Structures are given as structure tokens and as C-alpha cells.
Amino acid sequence: MRDTMYAIGFKQYGNPEVLQPLERSMPTLTPDSVLIKVVAAGVNPADTNFRRGAFRFVIRVKLPFVSGLDVAGIVAAVGENVHQFKVGDSVYAMLPTSEGGGYAEYAVVHSTTLSRLPANLSFMQASAVPLAALTAYQGLNEYARVQPNDKILIYGASGGVGTFAVQIARAMGADVTAVCSTRNLSLVEELGAHSIIDYTKQSVDALPRMYDTFFDTRAQFPFVKGAQAIKRGGRLLSLNPGMNNPISGLYAKRNGYDLRGFLVTPNGEDLRKITKLVEQGLVSPVIDRTYMLSEASQSHMYSETKRVSGKLVLRIDETQAE
Numbered sequence: 001m002r003d004t005m006y007a008i009g010f011k012q013y014g015n016p017e018v019l020q021p022l023e024r025s026m027p028t029l030t031p032d033s034v035l036i037k038v039v040a041a042g043v044n045p046a047d048t049n050f051r052r053g054a055f056r057f058v059i060r061v062k063l064p065f066v067s068g069l070d071v072a073g074i075v076a077a078v079g080e081n082v083h084q085f086k087v088g089d090s091v092y093a094m095l096p097t098s099e100g101g102g103y104a105e106y107a108v109v110h111s112t113t114l115s116r117l118p119a120n121l122s123f124m125q126a127s128a129v130p131l132a133a134l135t136a137y138q139g140l141n142e143y144a145r146v147q148p149n150d151k152i153l154i155y156g157a158s159g160g161v162g163t164f165a166v167q168i169a170r171a172m173g174a175d176v177t178a179v180c181s182t183r184n185l186s187l188v189e190e191l192g193a194h195s196i197i198d199y200t201k202q203s204v205d206a207l208p209r210m211y212d213t214f215f216d217t218r219a220q221f222p223f224v225k226g227a228q229a230i231k232r233g234g235r236l237l238s239l240n241p242g243m244n245n246p247i248s249g250l251y252a253k254r255n256g257y258d259l260r261g262f263l264v265t266p267n268g269e270d271l272r273k274i275t276k277l278v279e280q281g282l283v284s285p286v287i288d289r290t291y292m293l294s295e296a297s298q299s300h301m302y303s304e305t306k307r308v309s310g311k312l313v314l315r316i317d318e319t320q321a322e
Contacts, residue, residue, distance in 0.1 A: 007104035008296045009066040013053030016300040022064055027108035034085055034109050035077040039320045040127035041102040042070030043299045043312035059098050068102020069095045072127035082111045090117040094130035094266040113266035118278040124321055128285040128311035133274045135264040136165035139237050143260050144213040148173030153211040156218035158184035160311045163286045165217055166191045171282040184309055232256035286310025
């Protein structure tokens with residue numbers, strides 16, 4: 001086994017140009033972990049936020065930092081306590097947010113956060129799944145507690161989390177209303193939304209109070225406006241954990257709904273449930289563009305345009321990426 005590997009990351013916070021090649025020591029295999037030879041890695045808005053330093057007062061990272069929170073690849077080695085995976089298995093996972101490490105030739109993952117690759121996905125497709133799909137699944141299942149026939153409003157339905165949220169909510173039996181721009185109407189319709197709102201033509205905050213859950217997958221919609229569409233006893237979910245403050249909570253309570261901001265956590269059991277949904281044909285990743293690992297900075301530039309439909313993916317091992 002080699003001593004070093006090639007990776008892409010940053011030594012200081014800044015614009016996409018701070019991403020640079022890094023020579024890193026091979027990850028250390030622990031008794032409960034798995035070493036993955038990375039074939040493909042997902043690119044998420046979280047990656048650009050880490051690079052800009054947007055999280056530096058909330059989540060401390062050690063510089064230089066290797067970007068990337070989604071990986072799909074082949075098991076290269078397993079720890080002595082790992083028995084459910086073996087060398088050669090095709091797997092995928094979300095990496096811990098404070099550690100990153102996806103934009104690299106190899107990554108170490110705790111075995112409890114790992115899942116075998118869905119049988120009907122390539123490495124490239126699978127690498128687009130973990131973080132975004134886990135965010136959607138945990139939001140809808142754990143925080144919104146979605147039940148069949150619940151009315152769900154998904155804001156940002158054409159983004160990475162949004163495309164999964166539409167499909168997962170539908171698989172849960174919910175009545176899904178998706179919010180997106182004009183250019184993504186056909187995409188969201190194909191994902192299975194029961195109804196679609198074009199926010200460029202219809203104001204979301206003017207909707208009647210008819211939804212059990214309002215899921216803001218972009219962490220951008222003002223919760224005061226979102227409240228107008230939520231039934232009494234309903235929920236407003238946001239990917240902005242800053243929503244969990246006494247003032248916002250009191251406002252929500254007075255207006256008859258529950259407000260919750262949350263962050264996704266790596267979870268192998270949840271990922272395996274998502275894998276089943278993928279293999280059943282109920283959930284599928286949407287990939288906007290793919291890039292070589294050396295083009296990571298270009299992928300961040302495009303991500304920051306806020307015009308990505310679905311996910312972006314990096315090809316780490318060109319020989320096995322397709």
C-alpha cells in the first residue's frame with residue numbers, strides 16, 4: 001500500500017481558486033473502519049460553504065482540508081472488527097462533515113455509515129446520493145414524521161436535496177407540491193410531484209394554510225412567510241440550524257406550527273433504506289454535470305451560480321467512473 005495519495009482541498013478559506021492539489025498521507029484504517037478506493041465523489045453546496053469559511057465559527061476543520069462529503073468506490077481494506085464488508089465490495093457513504101475527505105484517491109469510512117452500492121447505479125450515479133438523499137430522508141422521516149396522504153410543500157425542489165425530497169416524500173405516500181423556477185418544471189414533473197408551483201409566477205407566501213409540512217431545502221425561505229402555508233399543528237423544516245432559536249420558536253408556537261432547522265448526519269441504516277428505494281425504482285439521482293477531479297474549482301464555480309439541477313459529480317478514478 002502506498003504512503004501518500006492525491007487529493008484536492010484548500011489551505012486557506014476563499015474563492016474556488018483556493019482549491020489546489022494536495023499530497024496527503026494515506027488514511028489510517030481503524031478496527032471499525034473501511035478503506036475505500038474512491039471512484040467518484042459528489043459535490044454539494046456544503047463543500048463550497050466549507051471552502052468559503054461560512055461554517056468556520058460553527059464547525060472547526062483542520063487546514064489544509066480535503067473537500068468532499070460523498071464517496072462511491074471499492075473496498076480496499078477493512079478493519080479487524082468489520083465483518084459485513086470485504087475487499088472488492090462496491091460501496092458508498094457520506095463522510096463526517098468536520099472531516100471531509102471525498103476529493104481524494106482514498107477515504108476511510110466508519111463501517112456503520114457505509115452501504116453497498118445500489119445494484120442499478122454506477123459509481124458516478126451513486127456518488128450523487130448520500131448527503132442529499134440522507135438530508136431529504138432524515139428531514140421527512142425523523143423531523144417531519146411524514147404519514148401517507150400528508151400534504152408536503154418542497155421549496156427548492158430542483159436542487160440536490162429537493163430532487164430527492166420530492167421522490168422520497170412520494171414514496172412515503174405523501175401528496176407532494178414542488179416549488180421551482182420555470183426552467184425546471186419538466187424535471188420536477190418527471191420526479192413525480194403531484195402539483196408544481198413556479199415561484200417566478202406565483203408567490204409561495206400567498207398560498208392557503210393547507211400543508212402539513214413546508215420543507216425549505218435551500219435554507220433561504222423566510223420562515224415568517226412560510227408560516228402562511230402551514231396548517232395548524234404542521235411543521236416547517238429548514239436546512240438552516242440557526243432556525244432553532246428561542247425567538248423563532250416562540251413565533252412558530254404562537255402561529256400554531258413547529259419550526260425545526262437541522263443538519264444531516266451520516267447514517268448507514270438510513271442509507272441502506274435509501275438504497276432499497278433506489279433499487280425499487282422509486283428514487284433516482286439527478287446529475288447536472290460531471291467533472292474530473294482536477295476540475296474541482298470549476299465545479300464549485302458552477303455550484304455557486306445556484307442554477308444546478310440535481311447534483312454535480314467528480315470523476316476520481318477515470319478508469320472505473322462510467
